[in-house]
Amino acid sequence: MSRWFLFLGALLLALGAGAQLEIDITTSGGRQIPIAVMPLKGESAQPQPVSEVVAADLARTGLFRLVNTVGVSPLPTEPSEVNFADWTTRTAEALVIGKVEPQSEGRVEVRFRLFDVAKQSQLASYSYVVAPAQLRATAHRIADLIYERLTGDKGVFSTKITYVVKRSGRYELHVADADGFNAQTVLASNEPIMSPAWSPDGSRLAYVSFDQKKPIVVVQNLAQGTTRIVANHRGNNSAPAWSPDGQHLLVALSKDGLTQIYRIPAAGGDPQRLTDSPGIDTQPAYSPDGQWIAFTSDRGGSPQVYRMPAAGGAPQRLTFEGTYNVGPRFSPDGKALAYVTREGGRFRIALMELATGQFQALTEGALDDSPTFAPNGKMILYEASVGGRGNLAAVSWDGRVRQRLTSSAGDVQDPAWGPMPTN
Amino acid sequence: MKNVALCLAVAALAAGCATKEARQDAPVTDRSAGVTQPGQASPSTTTRPAQQPTIAGNPLRDPSNILSKRSVFFEYDSNLVKDEYRGMVQAHSRYMGDTRDSRIRIEGNCDERGSREYNLALGQRRAESVKKMMTVLGVSDGRIETISYGEEKPMATGHDEQAWSQNRRADIKYAGE
Numbered sequence: 071m072s073r074w075f076l077f078l079g080a081l082l083l084a085l086g087a088g089a090q091l092e093i094d095i096t097t098s099g100g101r102q103i104p105i106a107v108m109p110l111k112g113e114s115a116q117p118q119p120v121s122e123v124v125a126a127d128l129a130r131t132g133l134f135r136l137v138n139t140v141g142v143s144p145l146p147t148e149p150s151e152v153n154f155a156d157w158t159t160r161t162a163e164a165l166v167i168g169k170v171e172p173q174s175e176g177r178v179e180v181r182f183r184l185f186d187v188a189k190q191s192q193l194a195s196y197s198y199v200v201a202p203a204q205l206r207a208t209a210h211r212i213a214d215l216i217y218e219r220l221t222g223d224k225g226v227f228s229t230k231i232t233y234v235v236k237r238s239g240r241y242e243l244h245v246a247d248a249d250g251f252n253a254q255t256v257l258a259s260n261e262p263i264m265s266p267a268w269s270p271d272g273s274r275l276a277y278v279s280f281d282q283k284k285p286i287v288v289v290q291n292l293a294q295g296t297t298r299i300v301a302n303h304r305g306n307n308s309a310p311a312w313s314p315d316g317q318h319l320l321v322a323l324s325k326d327g328l329t330q331i332y333r334i335p336a337a338g339g340d341p342q343r344l345t346d347s348p349g350i351d352t353q354p355a356y357s358p359d360g361q362w363i364a365f366t367s368d369r370g371g372s373p374q375v376y377r378m379p380a381a382g383g384a385p386q387r388l389t390f391e392g393t394y395n396v397g398p399r400f401s402p403d404g405k406a407l408a409y410v411t412r413e414g415g416r417f418r419i420a421l422m423e424l425a426t427g428q429f430q431a432l433t434e435g436a437l438d439d440s441p442t443f444a445p446n447g448k449m450i451l452y453e454a455s456v457g458g459r460g461n462l463a464a465v466s467w468d469g470r471v472r473q474r475l476t477s478s479a480g481d482v483q484d485p486a487w488g489p490m491p492t493n
Numbered sequence: 494m495k496n497v498a499l500c501l502a503v504a505a506l507a508a509g510c511a512t513k514e515a516r517q518d519a520p521v522t523d524r525s526a527g528v529t530q531p532g533q534a535s536p537s538t539t540t541r542p543a544q545q546p547t548i549a550g551n552p553l554r555d556p557s558n559i560l561s562k563r564s565v566f567f568e569y570d571s572n573l574v575k576d577e578y579r580g581m582v583q584a585h586s587r588y589m590g591d592t593r594d595s596r597i598r599i600e601g602n603c604d605e606r607g608s609r610e611y612n613l614a615l616g617q618r619r620a621e622s623v624k625k626m627m628t629v630l631g632v633s634d635g636r637i638e639t640i641s642y643g644e645e646k647p648m649a650t651g652h653d654e655q656a657w658s659q660n661r662r663a664d665i666k667y668a669g670e
Contacts, residue, residue, distance in 0.1 A: 262642070262645035262646065264609060264610070264613070264643075264645065265609070265610055278613075280642070280645065284598075284640040285613060285640065285641070285642075285643075304638055305617065305638060305639055305640055306613060306614070306617045306640055306641050308610060308613050308614075309610045309613075322610070322613075322614065324614070324617045324621075324639065324640075324641075327621065328614070328617070328618055328621060329613075329614035329617055329618075350611070350614040350615070350618060352610055352611060352613075352614045353608070353610045353611065366608075366610075366611055373611055394607070396607070396608045396610075396611045397608045397610060397611065410607075410608045412607070415606075417606070417607060417608070437605070437606065439607075439608050439609060440608070440609065455605075457652070458605070458650075458651075458652040483609075484609065
């Protein structure tokens with residue numbers, strides 16, 4: 071068992087950001103890839119040292135062990151300058167080197183190379199010409215490439231997350247980089263904000279607003295800052311979930327009695343009722359292929375996870391263990407569901423493999439809620455309340471890697487992980 | 494009276510608790526209004542004279558009237574309206590029968606345990622249980638909207654059964670209040 075604490079918060083304070091997330095990581099068992107991430111030559115003259123961000127990104131996944139780079143001089147930038155024997159002694163299996171050089175018009179070129187130490191071969195080499203303000207984003211792209219080459223899975227370091235911050239009776243909806251940096255307040259209110267959901271292209275957020283003293287569903291365009299009320303019917307309007315093509319939203323409405331699931335155009339419009347039960351049906355989610363809708367229903371006496379064909383058809387119950395299984399979310403490959411399960415008064419995040427029905431509790435919190443998959447399916451971000459205080463946490467799909475994300479700014483709750491960037 | 498003033502001051506300072514405190518201090522102010530004879534000033538009426546005539550003439554705000562009671566409290570995982578609240582719900586149904594233009598909203602709430610969105614639906618079902626009693630008693634469906642704050646607006650902010658029992662609740666609110 072190894073344990074790292076990355077106090078990213080202190081760095082952010084230095085940058086003057088207001089409400090950063092602080093992340094610490096715990097890993098247990100499993101192999102970690104030993105990787106040496108050398109400082110890039112010339113990066114110390116820039117506002118953002120690229121290699122620090124790359125190293126922090128990789129370490130945060132729990133899948134890498136950072137190898138000591140102290141005493142390597144001069145900094146290698148070309149393959150011919152790499153002393154592979156030394157890196158073998160230092161137990162590195164992978165090595166990252168590179169340089170940052172000023173270009174015309176205030177731009178900088180970032181070049182990096184990734185090596186397989188044992189084979190003494192270059193695995194990747196890329197160069198980017200960017201504005202200095204883009205160095206952090208460039209570092210995330212480099213980390214994405216390294217992660218993909220070494221693990222076979224897409225990296226999610228260039229993605230965004232959103233979450234609700236609650237402090238002193240004020241509510242703020244934040245959008246931040248996946249590492250908690252660059253948090254922006256996209257909405258502030260004296261009334262609660264709930265259930266943010268990313269449109270598939272990442273351009274819009276749907277969420278539940280209480281600004282009208284009741285829950286209604288709003289869609290906000292992030293680039294323009296414009297908002298549109300898409301569901302404001304009699305009773306509750308909540309639980310927005312996007313269709314994979316971004317054309318529709320599933321919502322939970324109580325306009326006809328108890329809460330049921332409806333489909334509406336993403337721009338707003340007449341709701342089409344999809345469920346008809348004598349109980350509560352809510353928390354709908356489309357499967358990634360758009361063929362299925364998973365949801366919570368207590369039609370059988372206790373709240374359980376069901377799914378139904380999106381085109382219509384009989385719902386099928388998926389959870390049978392215990393008396394409380396709610397809030398299903400499909401994994402990005404559509405093969406698993408994450409949901410909230412209650413056991414002995416504790417609410418935890420569970421993961422079920424749909425093909426077999428096998429499931430396991432991934433978390434050990436007292437009041438965990440709102441699981442949301444990273445777009446590569448490897449991590450699940452969720453809300454973990456501790457002592458009445460909302461925090462975010464993340465757990466790997468196999469339960470092996472755990473992250474805790476805390477903010478000094480207030481309660482953090484209701485996270486949603488954004489899609490892969492489109493460019 | 495000094496205690497009341499202090500409570501109000503504290504409530505004003507405690508941002509976020511303002512709604513809750515306002516709900517609680519209303520009956521305290523009303524009691525003083527009830528025993529105060531017309532024309533006889535008391536500290537509370539001099540500080541807030543505008544409220545005096547409204548309170549005196551409005552059965553919804555008269556603390557000696559059952560109509561001033563607005564909250565139905567629920568057991569955990571339950572939306573059953575307990576017998577102790579039947580008289581109150583009946584009184585509101587009668588009042589709505591007498592005041593044909595009145596409309597209400599019933600706001601359901603939950604304790605913090607469980608999933609936010611499911612709790613939002615549970616709170617609405619609690620509100621719906623109260624509404625059902627009232628429609629059975631003759632109030633038309635269209636005059637009652639049921640909504641929920643789920644676990645988002647707890648009246649009591651603790652994390653134990655004492656707080657939770659206060660938050661499993663449906664409140665009757667008249668339009669225009």
